[in-house]
Amino acid sequence: MSIEQLKELFGSQEAILELVQLEGGELALRNTNSEQEEPLVTIQFSDEVKALIGDQTPIIAQQMIQAALFALMEKQVNELQAEVVDEQPRFMS
Numbered sequence: 237m238s239i240e241q242l243k244e245l246f247g248s249q250e251a252i253l254e255l256v257q258l259e260g261g262e263l264a265l266r267n268t269n270s271e272q273e274e275p276l277v278t279i280q281f282s283d284e285v286k287a288l289i290g291d292q293t294p295i296i297a298q299q300m301i302q303a304a305l306f307a308l309m310e311k312q313v314n315e316l317q318a319e320v321v322d323e324q325p326r327f328m329s
Contacts, residue, residue: 252267252268252269253265253266253267253268253276253301254266254268255294255297255298255301257294258275258278260280261280262278262279262280263278263279263280263293263294263297264276264277264278264279265277265278265279265301277301277304279297279300279301281293281297
């Protein structure tokens, strides 16, 4: 995903994201500054998992989203570094 695609998805370089619980019990990530009604991500835990993690469900969902955002940023950095490394040197020693 390119920076331009991220800007299109979030509306700008800066975005305020919120994690909310929907009526059906799903947790949804959405951009608070966007007019878009559809969430960026939804997370739904099974009843069995909810029983295991109890009231920690929102915290675990938040950690999952943070991990995904970190991985996306790391991918971007790696792509930018790869572009720089792949440039032909100006001078040979």
